[in-house]
Amino acid sequence: MKKTTLFKACTLAVAMAAASASHAGSLTIASPQDPGSWDPIDTFLVNWASVGTNIFDGLTYRGPDLELVPGLATSWEELDDGKRIRFTLREGVVFHNGEPFDAEAVKFTFDRLLGDEGARGPQRSNYTAISHVTVVDDTTVDFFLYQPDPVLLTKLAAYGAMIVPPGYIEEHGEEYFDTHPVGTGPFKVVEYTPRSDVKLEAFAEHWGGAPKLDSVTYRFISEPSTAVAELQAGRVDIVLPPTVPIGMIDSINAHPNAEVVSVASPTVEALRFNTQSGITADERVRQAIIMAVDRQAIVDSILAGEGSVIASFQGEQSFGFDASLEPYPFDPQQAQALLTEAGVEPGTELQIDIRGNDATFAEVAQVVAAYLQGVGLNASIQPYETNVLLNDIIPAGRTGAMFQQKWGGWTFDFDNTAYLMYHSGERWNPYDSDATLDEMLDAQRSITDRAERETLLQFVARYTKERALEMPLYSLNALYGVGSRVENFEPAPDNRIRLTDVDVTE
Structure with a gap:
């Protein structure tokens, strides 16, 4: 090769490399938590979703604009009065291991989620409206439902509904998949x-x-x-x-x-109560504790305008939010009267469990403890490593009288919060069982009339407020x-x- 030709070739290679470098690079992101498993059906954590959204795809997709658009399904059609949904699947898609995506992968994903493997994780209760999935052909699947679910299409955009590779999991096993995930994501x-x-x-x-x-x-x-x-x-x-x-x-x-x-977010913070034992088993005590705390002062002094006080465990972006529902007032005198009526002695101790790595909430908990001191309650703060609190302490019902609950509400629908927090037997409801609540929560999932369903969700919010199942604190910007x-x-x-x-x- 002539020197001039070699020089030109080298120059071109350098230019191409430079052009490539200018259009590519590496990004480093700090996440506060290792989810411990990357399997979609094992998770409930927002920090899983921050990563998992890039590894996996769902049949639908919802981005930052909150608009629901096609994902691995290019279209869908509701049939049989909403009790069957037919999805047409995207062609030519492959998993990261080269395995083809098709209707069998969709069926495998939901058979797994709704079966024994899914029963061991926290996601299945979001998808209980699904009876089974049937393959029509390679690019078509039918979802058969026990009853219509007005939030199902949104639920299919994330978490437990992420499509997984059948061949890869069958070859390597469930435990391997936890730490070596394969999806169809970017x-x-x-x-x-x-x-x-x-x-x-x-x-x-x-x-x-x-x-x-x-x-x-x-x-x-x-x-x-x-x-x-x-x-x-x-x-x-x-x-x-x-x-x-x-x-x-x-x-x-x-x-x-x-x-x-x-950016405004659906994330809300609350201090939930042990309603089963101790002084917080008494509804009057729970109401007193809420009224003893000036939550607006907390928002003003600690959140610097990045949040707002809430009356129920949802923010104003949530479907089911009731702007007319007023928070319990800050009323230390009434709080003291309720504690006296309930027979709570001055100096009674209670424990508040929090996530140890949440600096902002640690400040909030200190202020809450100070307010409780003002009505004669001695509150101690117990920080836990986040995974321990979420995976062990709360689900096992081993918390103190109060425990921190941060919830993303990612469906922007109160169902996603209320069902998991209040329905009997749910992971996040280790203490309470209320037949009236169960009935309302089950009923709203089958209502297709939007206005009727919104009214029922608002009633759920009012009912849980009256029972004082938690101290709703604030919605928080992301x-x-x-x-x-x-x-x-x-x-x-x-x-x-x-x-x-x-x-x-x-």
């Missing part, structure tokens, strides 16, 4: 180190087109101050909610290479810490950020 998992990080690479064969990024690393950083320091140092590009402490917003925004991006080199990032209200179009400047 990124594939290449390495997972528990409690440290998970590394993803772009999946060029994705049906929606190859991502702009080459790779993404999610680092599990539970300490908020560490995550923020890494962002400011440029070693992390995005810090996910709820990591960013309210008190650090100004310092992040003052940094030349970082900012806080805030706060993202974002580095200056990140481009095309769209914050998701429910933390389910899709990274296909995100890019970085190198």
Whole structure:
């Protein structure tokens, strides 16, 4: 080869490499929690969804704009008065391992979710309207329902409904799939180190087109101050909610290479009660505890305008929200009277369980304890590692008198919160059983008239408020810490950020 030709070839190669580098790169994200399993049916965690949304696809998809659009299904049709839904599937889709996506994969996914494997996880109760799934042909499936579910299409866009590869799971087994997940999403998992990080690479064969990024690393950083320091140092590009402490917003925004991006979200915070034993088994005591705390003062002093007081365990974006429902008033005098009526002695102790890595809520809990001290209750705060609190303490009914519950409400429908929090036997309801509530919660799932269903959900909210099943605190904006080199990032209200179009400047 002539020198000039060789020189031109080398120059062209360098130019192509430079062009490639300018349109690709690596992104590092700080996530506060390692979910411990990447299997969609094992999870209930928002921090799973932040990663899982990029590994897996559902039949439907809902992005940051909250519009429901086709995913692995290109269309669907309701038949038999809503008791059967026929899905037409996208052709030419493959899983990360090369296995083809087809109707059998959809049937396998839901047979698994609704079967023994799903029964061991927290997701199945979201999909109990489904009786079974039948394959019509390679690109068509029918979902047969026990009764119409007005939220089902949204539920098919995330979490337990993510489509998984039958051949891969049958070959490698369930336990292997927990830590070596395979989906059809825009990124594939290449390495997972528990409690440290998970590394993803772009999946060029994705049906929606190859991502702009080459790779993404999610680092599990539970300490908020560490995550923020890494962002400011440029070693992390995005810090996910709820990591960013309210008190650090100004310092992040003052940094030349970082900012806080805030978006209204369905996330709500509450202190739920042990309604089964101890002083909080008495409804009067629960009402007293709620009235002893000035929640508006907490929002004003700690949240810096990034939240608002709620009367029930949902925010105003939730279907079923009732703007006319007033929170319990801040009334220490009435609280004291109720405690006296219930026979609670001054100096009685109670325990508040919280997530140990949630700096903002740790401040909230301290303020709540101070207010309770004002009515004669001595509250101690017990922090737990988040996975321990969520996987062990709460479901097993081993909490103190009060325990922190943060809920994403990602369907933007009160059903997703209310059914899981209040229905007898549910994972997040270890203490209470109320036949009236069960009846209402079951009934609303089969109502197709939107106005009628909304009225019933609003009644559920009013009923749970009257029973004082929790101290509703506030709805909270989703706060993202974002580095200056990140481009095309769209914050998701429910933390389910899709990274296909995100890019970085190198």
